[in-house]
Amino acid sequence: MARKKKVETVKNDFNSIFYDLNVEDKFITFNGVEICIKQYLPIEQKINFINQVVQACFFVENDMFNFNMLFKDVMEVYCFAKYYTDLKVPEDDFVGVYDKLVSSGLITEIKNNIPECELKYYKDRICNCIWAVREQTQYELEKKNSVGYVINNIIEYFKSVDINELSEQMKNLKNADVLKAIYESEK
DSSP states (O other): OOOOOOOOOOOOOGGGGGTTOOOOOEEEEETTEEEEEOSOOOHHHHHHHHHHHHHHHEEEETTEEEEOHHHHHHHHHHHHHHHHBOOOOOTTOHHHHHHHHHHHTHHHHHHHTSOHHHHHHHHHHHHHHHHHHHHHHHHHHHHHTSHHHHHHHHHHHHHHSOHHHHHHHHHHSOHHHHHHHHHHHTO
8 A cells, every 4th residue: 555645734834935145245445435235126226217318318398308418427327326326416416426426437437337237227218218218209109190180170160169259260260271270370
């Protein structure tokens, strides 16, 4: 007769398997000052980092959504210092922080001591976010300039205007000028 082995089931607690996986920070000395460089950033801080960089890249000028790669570079350098080091970086001088970090070579030292997988994470995510924002912006511009959008604006314009006033205006304008006036009033 074969003996049956008693099988014990061990239920692993999720947190218990990570108790000794703490990533130790690195320390560098730069111009006689010891600087702590984090080796891993929690996801909430990564989201903040990425959002700050992406938001800095885009601005509105002359009713156009614009992208500036230089702003991306400035904010990226600023965020590496802010989030990955124990440096107290000023919250209101992104350009000054950038200039000091780059001209002194400190940003190179900081990035050289951050794991490659962390650096790659930002490069990939920031590029993906910028691409998504640009795609969404292009879609919104196309939608805004589409015939349907213009027709909807014309309908809304006619709903909001006194018909007698509109009749007087139309006597003095060519048809194209009426459409242009309606379109311009919606901006």
